[in-house]
Amino acid sequence: xxxxxxxxxxxxxxxxxxxxxxxxxxxxxxxxxxxxxxxxxxxxxxxxxxxxxxxxxxxxxxxxxxxxxxxxxxxxxxxxxxxxxxxxxxxxxxxxxxxxxxxxxxxxxxxxx
Numbered sequence: 001x002x003x004x005x006x007x008x009x010x011x012x013x014x015x016x017x018x019x020x021x022x023x024x025x026x027x028x029x030x031x032x033x034x035x036x037x038x039x040x041x042x043x044x045x046x047x048x049x050x051x052x053x054x055x056x057x058x059x060x061x062x063x064x065x066x067x068x069x070x071x072x073x074x075x076x077x078x079x080x081x082x083x084x085x086x087x088x089x090x091x092x093x094x095x096x097x098x099x100x101x102x103x104x105x106x107x108x109x110x111x112x113x
Contacts, residue, residue: 022105033091043085045081
């Protein structure tokens with residue numbers, strides 16, 4: 001169930017990911033990972049935008065997550081192309097070793113809008 005009234009034919013996908021980057025990871029390694037994620041826009045059809053960075057709110061409600069990113073996909077089919085894409089797999093292989101607790105240091109959440 002969506003909480004808006006967008007016509008079904010215009011539904012896009014918001015893909016959000018939160019990461020718990022280990023404190024010992026050099027900033028250059030984090031930058032390299034985020035640059036690789038941003039570069040996916042050039043190779044994944046239907047990936048419309050990428051935004052990401054470190055936690056920056058004074059709210060202090062991050063629950064240990066240090067970084068996050070979001071991607072907007074034209075539609076679910078575009079997101080479904082991205083998920084198994086070889087360049088996405090390379091990004092995951094680069095990012096997972098940086099995480100506190102490996103895969104437990106990440107959460108992904110998609111919704112339609």
